[in-house]
Amino acid sequence: MRKFGGLMIWPVFVLVGSLVATLPAGRPGESSYREPWRPQFHFTPQRNWMNDPNGLVFFAGEYHLFYQYNPFGDRWGHMSWGHAVSRDLVHWEHRPVALYEENQVMVFSGSAVVDWQNTSGFGRPGQPPLVAIYTGHATDRPRQNQHLAFSTDRGRTWTKYAGNPVLDIGETDFRDPKVFWHAPTRRWVMVVAWPLQRKVRFYASPNLRDWTHLSDFGPAGSTAGIWECPDLFPLAFARAASRSPQATARRPKWVLIVNVGSGAPAGGSGCQYFVGDFDGQRFTLDPGYPLPEPELVPDGRVLADFEGGDYAGWEATGDAFGPAPARGTLPDQQPVDGFRGHGLVNTYRGGDAARGTLTSPEFVIDRDYLSFLIGGGRHPGQTCLNLRVDGRVVRTATGDNAERLGWKSWDVRELRGRPARLEIVDDHTGGWGHLNVDHILLADAPARAATQPALWADWGRDFYAAVSWNDLPPRDGRRVWIGWMSNWEYDQDVPTTPWRSAMSVPRE
Template identity: 35%
Template structure:
């Protein structure tokens, strides 16, 4: 159940049932993802007043399991002169900032303050001593200012007894790294980029370790895999001062249209690396036909590494998902509202594909994605919500996240030739 200040989740057209979406008004990037005292905190870019981008503030929701979300009042609000752009939160266990105490450590938000006249972006702090319910802006803000109009999205973590900030220089196609002992005074360490995909600005970076590798996630807009927004990642090592990539090969985190600006949670139990993205695309986000809200998050996914590929595994829903899985080397299924409205997913000509042309609207966007795969039979898992499908293939090494539009919901599965080992849960099975 997703609850909001006014009560339980609504039943508006396209309203997702197990993806987080705000009760009303605009939402984009996830911010400040963190687990603390039994709660996952989701902060997010939010317009508290309108269903379009603007008045950027940090919305807030909490959950014990990443699905039962409770939306809370706005956490950090904009001013007439400034917007509160993307960032991260940490728990200051050592009280390095002096905001709290060792007994009651502060939750500290590190965010980008954006001048509405577009003259400058700088990094600021706000802190909470009541588990994120209220925040106080630091009187000494900004704590990092390089006098640049494009300098944003700090992801901060505690690494090797110091705070490490990973932050974007969007117009330069660079990611910069800074270090601090108290979150207030920052020293520049190094820069990474430009390299690989540079067809748009670089945003919303995240640096973390998976096994014996370090991963650097970089969102890109425009210049995605097919159109508009996309997310690439690099593999390499962090040597304490700089990120050294193994290569400059392009690796896409998602081959669908609708997964952008995603980052991972800090402070998770068992150090699980859990990712959450904004399920939309800047090509059409403003005209997305939903009311009274606009924007949702992807499924939360645990990341792991197999060879040189990130594996994404959806976090299990307590009640299970409506989903279908099958194997094929040359076959497909359709997930249908009826015989005229459906999504087709399968393999043909040695390519994995998803075709949403029969489950889309008038918005101008590609409705076919294809990804070359190795020869042979592959596994495909599709999780279905109202308004979206998420495809996890080859054990989660290939992922496609796509918004869809049908009048009610996708409720049945129709296997086509070549679809083997079909398993269906929470959906009906029909035949042509």
Template identity: 40%
Template sequence: MSSSLDAARPVTAPAVTPRFRPAIHFTASDTWLNDPNGLVFHDGLYHLFFQNNPYGNVWGNMSWGHATSPDLLHWAEHPVAIAGDEVEDIFSGSVVVDHGNTSGFGTVESPALVAVYTSAFKAASPHSGTQAQSLAYSTDGGMTWLKYDENPVLTRNSAHFRDPKVFRYEGPHGSCWVMVAVEAQHQKVVLYRSEDLKSWDFLSDFGPANADAGEWECPDLFPLAVDGDPDNTKWVLIVNVNPGAVAGGSGGQYFVGEFDGVRFVPDAGSLAAPAGLSSFPDKDAAQAALQQCLWLDWGRDCYASVSFSNVPDNRRIIIGWMNNWDYANQLPTAPWRSSMTLARELRLSSVNGSLQLIQHPVLTEQRVEENPVPGPAPFNLDGTALRLPDAVPGTAQVIEAEIVLGSAELVEFSLLGSTDGSQRTVLGYSTRSGRLTLDRRQSGNTQFHGKFASVEAAPAALEDGILKLLIVVDQCSVEVFAQDGKVVLTDLVFPEANSLNNWLSAEGGTATVRKLAISSIA
């Protein structure tokens, strides 16, 4: 991909599209964004840094943009934090609060924020053609940054060594900084340690494993208590892959295992393909194994998910890029292009004997309840479509439902539909297949790219015959959290301005709606 100024010129130039601007998902005001970077909580604010082209709304001229939020729903954009220049593009990385002043960039009383980012060096650099890890630091709460004058601090003389996620490791023999990065085209996670964020020593590597058809990017490694038990802690390794994700194109997989301060070792239950799917000679077997990998999101539009550091109470909160590299530069929005997913809090639970991440969207804002239809639950669906409150322009709609499938073979939510039903996004559950599907083939503008029209599917086992859904619809996106967050599906959609109708229906029998709550957030 080019990093020249020519990349600043849009591939397409759609008319200004304010109706697609999300209410509670972050977008840059008038430029391109991709991977979330440097997620950190500091002095009461969540900081979101992100890959940004300050000069246009397609990929290029990579710098770190910056936004802050008190609640992870409403964001204030700030000037570019770390700018690319004639020597380097600023690729993905992370930010830590250096509480012990190990780097010497701040003080113990007033610790610096330290960014560890990938320098993608250009021809003007003596490191031309390589990617290496560099530092920048802020002593004013993340608002201004200085690059370290002895960058880079870690190089492998590699063209694809990138995306460092750094965290403080507390082990039985003391503490240190640990960096998790990737050799992207070798499908390897590489781990290093440091005492001061400046000098790094190699620890180990991991991979290939499971989904390895594309480049590995944006890793993250963190501990989580199993079912909330602090005496039973496991480590989760997130590895994003592009292409080769379960829904096609880019997506995020994860592994659960142990980390001893040196090496990550995945549990056997995390390994659908220990040597990687590329080792399978049979395509059908590889596709079946792909379905058995652990996926953060089964939709098309959740990539590069990483977690915040320094969050109170050791909460683990992630944000992803709500897009897919298959069509990212062609999205029909202007003047901005691309957005982030909702922030999601992670938990680790035992599900049917296997450890699995549970995701809950962070929706702390007071919601405005919409009129219940047809009235308080429970009520039956038996073949007649139930009209729900319309989506409201400029707000995000939250739909919470619990449905007992009963004799019904299919339950469907028709979202953002036209009055004649010719345009709609369909979220359905089939009792025959045991799968949840999100169908955007008739969702509106799907013609801007040949790979956009699609149907996503995820296995979702009913629990005592009940389907539980939390659906967030926000102008140009649908995020689905099913079965209390065990299954997540995220897709972009671009409906016509008057496609606001929502319906609920059941086919092939009767289903009982045990709960239906609809609200909006502005």
């Protein structure tokens, strides 16, 4: 548990894993629960691939858990919504797939609500509908937009809305809507991720079909990875033992969840949160949030900035480097940022299959620190920047499986006065088999990236895409949530069969 700035709600919210479950999850068959590595307390699909929890809603005594699911295999693809229900968050009943990929549209992550007042018109007299709001991911063009589906039989069958999409801003990356009823303004509010901009957007609707943009939040906190799977909800302060009027009168704080695809404290994907206020229009960060620190680039000798029309005396082998530095992102590559100026070394030439080395002219180490910007793959010895002295590798660094370049530094005081060379290596042809390098600097202090402190819901490696259940009865008083118990760095390689992935234990 970490304390930041003295705001008491933060330790209350950072849930170290309060267990709701004490017995094994529902059993699709006794034999399956004797399979190697099959969890006993964590929800798993009977077979095939699963990732993000979706559509968490409580209705008619049942907790609904939908999830990203591949009906056809144990790796990511053909994203649809799997489905399970439980009356106690312990024992789960597997239901048929709720929403399938069809008509060249995958069913990406989203949420579900009980439309108690039938504002959508999808219900029947005395029978409010369940409404799912999800991202439609087009497979025939680069487009993501928001869709609806509804159920009038307690979530057993679903109908996709004929008027889909209900929200389309023309973006390739625009996903994971979380929708809830905002009672003070008597309307629905959607918070949806704008991943590449490291922002979330807020929209409002009277009927779940027609949406109006309200405001944006971000960038803030951790921005190393793309932003995904947001959530927004109020949390009351814990009552003081004295039951003082001051303690009980304090307004709830709002918690904004933003999951990040990389850059979490244990590496890879993770779940951060922000504490503040939401007035039905915009989210305002609490003034006690940790303050950022600016980038520090000390004066020194720039060994390479890769701004020219060639590599300026660096010698290349193989096909990974081309005749000149790249100018940003290469074809079919995720967006590259964090480099200085216009040029950088980027070995994603034709994809991850390219290989080669790029070696600098000899130079003398005449300062205490060697700093550089680096991104791309984390494969020691295969995607790396090496410092060679007398032909030996004496320092090495890799990327962090992210396209964004960040500062790394070596303390080279013990090597002052020695001649050396730098070597950029790309010898990996699988995923993240490339490297991004820029602005190599000798100075008497290390370079330091601008830092924006982040608050993390979990400091481990396996809690991602975490979101909470809608429509728990007010008398319940809890905010219960669940996350995907995996990490985008190794999710495809977990050696389980015939299923892959599990959910965390529900937390409150």
